[in-house]
Every structure is written in structure tokens, then in C-alpha cells.
Amino acid sequence: MQAKEIKKVTIAGAGTMGSQIALQCARKRFTVVLYDVSESSLAGAKQVMHHLWHAFGKGKSQDSSQALESLDEILTRIKFTTSIEEAAEDCDLINESVPEDPKLKGELFARFNKLCPARTIFTTNTSTLLPSMFAEETGRPERLVALHFHKPLMSPAIADVMAHAKTDKELVKVVAEFAESIDQIVIIPHKENSGYVFNHMLGAMLDAAMDLVIDGVATVEEVDRSWMGIMLMPQGPFAIMDHIGLDTVYKICQFWAEAENNPLRHRRCEFIGEYCQRGHVGIKTGQGFYKYPQPSFQDTNFVAKTAAIG
């Protein structure tokens, strides 16, 4: 199979990431199915697409050779469905963004395996799990590869394409070319690794940030001020976590805490869990470490604010 033979793409899981990936594929003229078990998630996805399109997607990174399309025109290429049969039918490539649980991912792909043509490529957008954790369960391990997005609608956009030990080597090439065809800059880790390249570093940085607050070395705001002031960035680690969603951060923490039975990871789980229990999971609920839509880290004098001395 060649990348140019990929015509119909199914995105499984209609959360923030799935919605963005579906929109980017449709924008690049693929026929897209966005599949989710929940009708309300699909409805939410449409809202997310409208919001993102107007916030930063609009018109950017389009081929100059093609006429700019409106969001409505692009959306005609996306079918929203709760039917897995419809999602599987005649599909060339599936990318899943369902919750970070290897069992769930394995089961989902096992169902797709029975319904999809033999040619269908299975890809996972997992952030820190390994494809090998659920490759056998999919029923077609040689056609499973990670295709992981960061900000698919933005430019530049980086995507990771990562094989596991049993992935057909040709598939890596096909999926990387597909990723490039939807305007992603491709990074191919040379071996299977939790967090690929970037998430491996980001995870270490976020863990260190949480430890500083848990250990009482600094407050959330002081940690972010330090990072923003020295790195000259518009966000610090806690603002980044609000953006990712604390429910997602929690799920990742929890998985690795249990997998490694690591006390440091358990501690971070508890820390993030307290925010989640209060319903403060980040931007999407209007409150996480910061309060939205006008979080304090966006104040002009946030970085320069003098510490309470003495």
C-alpha cells in the first residue's frame, strides 16, 4: 500500500485531539469519519471544530494551489457517527484518540479488526503508552503503528510516527508520508519509547514542576513565573497542564504509577486528583490551576510580580 492510496480516514474518539485531527484530515481533502460511542461527544466535537477554526485554524497552512474553503465546505467531508460498522467500512487508516488505557485501545482495535478491510492501517495517538502494550490484542500487530499529533491544525505541526517490534517496516514509511500529506513535520523515533521524543521531555519537566509544588518549594504561580521569565514563553508548566486537561494528565500519571508502582508518581496522582475531584480539569471547564477565560498568568505583570519578601 502506498500513502497516496489512502482516501478514507477514520478518527476514533471525538475529544479535543480527535476533533482536531479529523478537521485537519478533512481540510486536506480526505474523506473522514469521526467515530465515538457518545452522541454528545460528537456534538461537542462540532463545537470544538468551530471554536478552533476561528481561533487559529482558519486559512493557515492551506496549499496555495487550492482555493480556501470555508469550514462548512470542509465539514461536508466529515461524517460524525456512533456506528463502528460505518466507521470501519472501506477505511484505509484509523487513528484512535480514546482514553489512555491499553486495554480499551486493544479492545477497540479488536472490534475494528473484524469489521475493517485487510488493508486498513491501525494507528494510535497515545501520548505515553507503547503500541506493543496492545499490539497483539488488535489482531493485526504488523499493521499497527503510532501516529501521534501535537497541534495538528497549527503550523509548524510536529507528528511522531513510531513502530513497535512487530510493525511492518514499510508501514512506517506509508504513515509518515500520510502525516506529511496533512502538513505534519514527521519525527520517527528509532525505537519504541514512552512519550516518543517530545512528550518524554515534556513529561519529565511537568513531573519536576509538580514535585516543586508538592514538596512545598514553590507555588503553582511561582513555578510558572520562573519558567515563563527564563524561557521567554507565554505559558508555564501548570498552564500547559490546564491546556492538556488535568483529567488526561491524571490518567497518564495513574497508569504509570500503577505500572511502575512508583511512589513519586502516586504522589503526583493524588495532587492532580484533588483538582479533578473538584471538577477543575483545566480550560475546558473554565478552571484548573488557573481560572479561565482570563487566567492570571496572562496578566502583563505576572512574571515581574515581586515575591512576598520577608
Add this chain to the structure above:
Amino acid sequence: MQAKEIKKVTIAGAGTMGSQIALQCARKRFTVVLYDVSESSLAGAKQVMHHLWHAFGKGKSQDSSQALESLDEILTRIKFTTSIEEAAEDCDLINESVPEDPKLKGELFARFNKLCPARTIFTTNTSTLLPSMFAEETGRPERLVALHFHKPLMSPAIADVMAHAKTDKELVKVVAEFAESIDQIVIIPHKENSGYVFNHMLGAMLDAAMDLVIDGVATVEEVDRSWMGIMLMPQGPFAIMDHIGLDTVYKICQFWAEAENNPLRHRRCEFIGEYCQRGHVGIKTGQGFYKYPQPSFQDTNFVAKTAAIG
């Protein structure tokens, strides 16, 4: 003692950091002594000051109430000396940037302790050591506090002021006010912590970056491309290490590898050590992970460069 009573400041260690701190203090009208055991280091410091001044220091972050001074005028307030007696005489505050070795720092302050007035405040610019590791050796633990700089000549500039268990609490306030008087935004960790706030996170990120290369997951360039492309930053972790100096990174790695007898840290030591042995310690020798003055990560298409697929 009040911050405004600080008039004469001694900077011990005339490396890149010491030179910048001395220049920033002189620019803010303090009387400065730059002390080093090596004449050639002092000569090098003058060159560094000229270079930095023209590169980014010139005119920035000056009080608008004061007339802009030329570098030559500012330099009249800096005495360059190899005499510790001269450095100690009538000194209000010492900040040391000597190599990252607690024994060396303790011995240096012990010598100053015998020569300085009782009022002299001892501050360390260590990046990851703890003041408590050499506080007793100084002979005046209650007057020792960390005052740690990042980019002292830039704006914004962040500085950490950190006590150890025996530091006089009033001293934290005095040193923080002094730091503000030389245009630093102050972060005060609530307890003693290796790496303060920012360096704790940076260290975790840099360690993760090295592990990716050591484990063969990605190349130096791929790691930096991922970070730069996703964080929208002009430098990735390896470029940052070239900037810090691989000799300094090595010394920090080595200290903690031995202190914790941590095999992961020993591995990173070996990795960085190979560069150092070849004399490739970063920007200052024209070669580190990248070749200077035109490192490849500054190429327009560095991030977008397509991975070698297949």
C-alpha cells in the same frame, strides 16, 4: 543591615556568569571587585563583557532617570584582581561563581571569612548544589544565602534567593532587595532545594533529552527539532547545553552521579564527557553538539527538515 547599605560587591570567579553579574552590578552603580585566581580568566572576563555588552546588554534595562553610560564608564567601577585581600576589603556582599564543587566553595568562603568585615554577606550562585553543603565550612553559616542568576543582563531577568536552615531570615529579605536593585525579578524558594525552581525543571528536561540520545531513540538534532517545533522556541535542549557549556553540564552531572551513585547519571556523565574530552564544550570553543558561529539549528528549515523515511 539594610539592602541600601550595600555599596561594594565582590564577584568571585571570572567565568561567563561571574563576568555578567559583575557587569550588571557595575551598571547599576555598585562598586565592584571581580576576583579570580587566574590573570587570564580576568583578561577573558573583560572580553566577555565587551562581547555581551554589544550583543545584548547595551542600553537595555537602564533606569530612564539615569543618563546612559558607555561600557568604558561602567568599567571604571569594576576592579579586576587576583588578590583576595583586595576582594575582601570593606566588602558588603560576595557572590561566588567558582566551579560547582562544595569543597571548593567552602574553602573559598573560609578564606574570605578571615579577611572580610563581620557585616559581609556571603552568597553563592551555584546552579544545583545546596548552600547547606558548605555552610559550616564558610565560618558564618547564618550569613550565607544563595543568590542565583540566569541571564542577569537581560530583561526580564529572574534570580533565585534561597536560604538554608541556618540562614538569618532577615538576610533573605536584604539579598532579595539587593537583587531587585540590580533589576532582577526575585523568586524565593520556600525551602532549600537543588536547582531552586527553574533549574530543577530544566535539569529534568535536559536529563530526559540526553537519555533519548543515549538510548538511541533519537539524534541530537531530532530531539532539538521536536522541542523547537512544538514549544516554538529558538533553541532545543542540546543547543541550551552548548550555551551553558558542556564542561559545566559535565561537572553538575558528575557531582550528582557520585553523590547519589545513580547509574542513569553516570551514563549521562560519560555521554557529555566524550564531547568534553574532544574539547567540544559548546559555544565558547566553537563546537559542542553544534558547530558555531553558524549552528545548523539556526537554519531556516531546521525544524521542517523531513526525517529520513524508510
